[in-house]
Amino acid sequence: MLAVEQAKVEAFVNDFRGRVVFPNDSDYDEVRAVWNGMIDKRPAMIAQCMGTADVISSVNFAQEHGLPVSARGGGHNVAGNALCDDGIVIDFSKMKLVRVDPTAKRAYVSAGATLADLDHETQAFGLAAVGGVDSRTGVAGLTLGGGTGYLSRAYGISADNLMSADVVTAGGNLVHASEEENPDLLWALRGGGGNFGVLTSFEFKLHEVGPEVMTAQIFHPIEKGKEVLQFHRDFLKNAPDKLSVYALVVHVPPIAPFPEEFHGKSAIALVACYAGDMTEGKKLLEPLENFGDPILKAVMPMPYKVLQQSFDAGTPDGQRYYYKSQYLTELSDSAIDTILNYTKDLPGPFTIIGVEPMGGAINQVDKSATAFPHRNAAFNLGIWSGWSDSVEDTEMINWSREFHTAMEPFSTGGVYSNYMSDDEESRVKEAYGGNFDRLTKVKTKYDPDNFFRRNQNIKP
Ligand SMILES: Cc1cc2nc3c(=O)[nH]c(=O)nc-3n(C[C@H](O)[C@H](O)[C@H](O)COP(=O)(O)OP(=O)(O)OC[C@H]3O[C@@H](n4cnc5c(N)ncnc54)[C@H](O)[C@@H]3O)c2cc1C
Known part of the structure; x- marks a missing residue:
């Protein structure tokens, strides 16, 4: 009322x-x-x-x-x-304008644009911004929390590529944040979330990518999970920064060309993107292509835009979701055993366990250079639970929490603010790490009354 x-x-x-x-x-x-x-x-x-x-x-x-x-x-x-x-x-959902300056390699993006909108405009010029791996995600929330995707090992997180922004403050004033104007605010916006004001527009640095990239999508049976995750870990250790490989525990979709005997069962997918020369990419992906005896494999050039949309259907809008996540120092054999313990029979039709690669350009930035502090992790482990029926809420949430707790011995102690569920207020300090105190100062300057508090909240 x-x-x-x-x-x-x-x-x-x-x-x-x-x-x-x-x-x-x-x-x-x-x-x-x-x-x-x-x-x-x-x-x-x-x-x-x-x-x-x-x-x-x-x-x-x-x-x-x-x-x-x-x-x-x-x-x-x-x-x-x-x-x-x-x-x-x-x-902001009606404010979707994306303007690209192909010469300067910059995109000016209104706050309601999704990654699909951004990719559509930038790819017309063979350029791309660093985004996430689901094209429905909003550019705004993704960037303010950090933003990692297939291009992050090559070019850093989305927030590293945020060059400036227009911000409406709690006092109703429009301020510009850039390296020259209000640099403290730009620093905080690069990973500190929606704490400091509402952004109307973002300026991003763009990179030459696509329109086609070399990709691999290879599904292995869960029974081979240990070998696959060990391979993933070891392969990434020597991979160039332009190569990104995700390991995802998923349900095999009940559709061709997946063999019927695997439909609905847990599987491990290795999903790779090489954002460089095609021939080089094909060669680099050979070990992945030749590894094990997969259920299905596709190693091929793909439009970058299509790759960005290829997992959207796995987590339909309006289903029930609960996330737990933590950064891992490394993927030790015991960490792998623990993951497999919980995922042999993955609960919830829309549940995905993501072993997201960090490293490369993400970790070459100093921890205090931006508000996003997680520059020392090898992987981000996402327990992304998804189901349909509210009757299963308690069971699914408990399963996610137990799995998360079992993984804590392998954690850096950090959490990605963008993957925090609404019962995780106590983890806000873990999300901002050593940058928390400086963020509190910026919050106090721009929003002393905590007007903007529906976020991973930093109190003034
Ligand atoms: C299926 C799925 C896949 C994902 N994949 C990835 C991935 O690959 N990589 C990754 O890094 N993240 C990923 N995410 C996480 C995603 O980055 C966060 O959920 C992010 O918050 C979504 O942004 P949004 O704008 O869509 O969200 P919203 O729910 O609209 O906004 C989230 C928060 O952002 C802030 N915010 C939004 N707009 C503004 C604004 N204009 N000004 C100020 N604050 C604002 C607010 O605090 C708001 O509460 C994924 C999420 C999902 C659900």
């Missing part, structure tokens, strides 16, 4: 260029839905901004009437921080 005088609400709506969605609108449930179907927040207003003026008036309206706010980019965050109960969602 919105405790604001009707005339004030009407004045706000009349001056708004986008649309404001209210609980009595017929599409309210559709508009407030996010990727994680576990999230059921009921905002009083969803302000679908069309530009910076709408964003400023949303911030001012919320401040004036003491309403909670949240910022929605792609709506993909597992914790559901894009939404708030009884407050205003500053919804």
